[in-house]
Amino acid sequence: MDSVLIIGAGFMGGGIAQVAAQSGYTVYLQDINPVSLDKALQQIKWSTEKLAAKGKIKDSAKDVQDRIHIVNDLSIAPKCEWIIEVVYEDKQMKNALFKDLDAKCPPQTIIASNTSTIPITLLAEGTRYPERIVGMHFFGPVPIMRLVEVIKGEKTSDAVFNKSVDFVSSIGKYPVKVMKEVPGFIMNRINGAAFREALSLVEKGIASVEDVDKGMHYGFNWNIGPFEIADNSGLDTYIRSRKQYEALGAIEAPTSYDLIEKMVKAGRLGRKVGKGFYDYTPDGKKIPFDVTTLK
């Protein structure tokens, strides 16, 4: 079975490592921050044990965990068939990493980015083999969410694109093909539009966070509302993505970051820290936070 190197072991990278290992791939997981690696392994242990107890994975939790190997640098990269980059949403950082990987790896290694917004063509700039660079945009929490947008950059070859679509299916996810790249791809453009409006309604005092979320749930059958989605993604990650998105000239309507910036300043980064637009209690309760109390 092929091996996969995942670079970045945060909220998304740890989840991608888990689902690839659940599907039998040998996984190498690398991060510059050892704390992220520890947290990812703990989360994977907890999640695989839960899934195994419910009979939702075919192998034992231990077998899945044993397929994941922590690595401290990128020297394994040339030996892997797949590389998935899952570091911060920062064009310069990702592009530098892609150039480094491109120089290290043989031409047949496929290098994918989990970027939420940045066109793949920009990430592939300055690489020798841009045809092997592709977008694989997962949705979080990765072990639960089935969608992956597979994005074709201007220079991505058909062969690499089709193989990537098959790879996504092989790890039990549903691939949606983005045939022409556009910042934000498909889903974040649609969700971004909804969240922009939701933020504006709350900032103007027209509705509460909870009522917007409940409204979308009861009125439009959304499983969770736009603020719950933002909490799941992480508000710091949201700001980075949005700024990147705007820097690409892709914004269609002005966005106010005031409320999100206040939330981040107050340490309310979302579900990953137990508090965002809601407070998440250890016993699984979700209590709405009154955003009007923020300074």
Ligand SMILES: NC(=O)c1ccc[n+]([C@@H]2O[C@H](COP(=O)([O-])OP(=O)(O)OC[C@H]3O[C@@H](n4cnc5c(N)ncnc54)[C@H](O)[C@@H]3O)[C@@H](O)[C@H]2O)c1
């Ligand atoms: N959070 C979401 O819901 C979501 C959804 C889809 C895509 N994404 C995208 O996935 C990527 C990661 O997002 P996240 O939510 O996992 O962020 P995160 O902050 O949870 O994790 C990022 C990790 O990357 C590590 N890192 C940073 N620079 C690195 C480097 N040079 N080499 C190795 N590791 C490095 C950090 O230490 C951190 O552990 C971003 O591009 C983001 O836009 C996020």
